[in-house]
Amino acid sequence: MTPQTGRSAGPGVPRGDLPHRAGATGWFDTRHRHLGDWAFVVNRLSGLGLVAYLYLHLVILSQLARGPEAWGGFLAIATSPPVLLFDVLLLAGLLAHAFNGIRVTLLGLGLVASRQKALWVALMGMAVLIALAGASRILGVTS
Amino acid sequence: MSAGVTAKRGQVAREPDAATRGARARGDVGWGWAAQAATGAVVLVLVAVHMVAQHFILPEGLRDYAQVEAWLRQPIVAAVETVFLASVTAHALLGVRAVLLDLGPSPRVERALTAGLGVIGVATVLYGLWLTAVVTGLA
Secondary structure: OOOOOOOOOOOOOOHHHOHHHOOHHHHHOOOOOOHHHHHHHHHHHHHHHHHHHHHHHHHHHHHHHHOHHHHHHHHHHHOOHHHHHHHHHHHHHHHHHHHHHHHHHHHHOOOOOOOHHHHHHHHHHHHHHHHHHHHHHHOOOOO | OOOOOOOOOOOOOOOOOOOOOOOHHHOOOHHHHHHHHHHHHHHHHHHHHHHHHHHHOOOOOOOOHHHHHHHHOOHHHHHHHHHHHHHHHHHHHHHHHHHHHOOOOOHHHHHHHHHHHHHHHHHHHHHHHHHHHHHOOOO
């Protein structure tokens, strides 16, 4: 069976009937919405955010080519409270995307046929725990 | 798939036209899915390595310029960082491609998108290699 990125409505049912099949605007069509559809939207939005961050990150790294002073200037900004708060949001988005990606891949390969909701809860629980630990370190609550 | 689609649950029926719409619009996820899963698996491991090596083990959370230089001069570090950049770039651009294909472009537009994103990906990795060469004094 061909892996599918979204929730299949079953054999013979046109995938155009699924909420997210109607282009990107379908992501926000909350009719007939199930857990798997929410997970799909979260993965798409967090993924797009991470793509934007990847290129922002690569542009910022160009400060390295301008020498130690330019890089030192960036480090001062990077350790300021607003940026650290952004880092916490970034880590949460990364973890949500990563753990949801594990779920999507397992389902797509047909490795998890049942207990899908339990899998989602377990993976998101792990993501939340790591995010909390990371947030506490980033914000300096623990050393 | 039959040509005529019956409207269900009040939704407007949409006519899938295989001749004028791209693979994704016909319900075919294709090679992109497999490539996304494979690069995702590599990124999952290397992003964890990246977070620990670049941020977690450092008291300040970031390296100063001299530390970055010394770090990247280790061949194994430069190699892993390059593989990480290549896999994360491929994963990111495959994701952008998947989003754009969901909009149902024609096969011609779909091919142009794939080629254009490929060029952006190659340019991104070359930029990373150039930056590494500058910082380590090779360029």
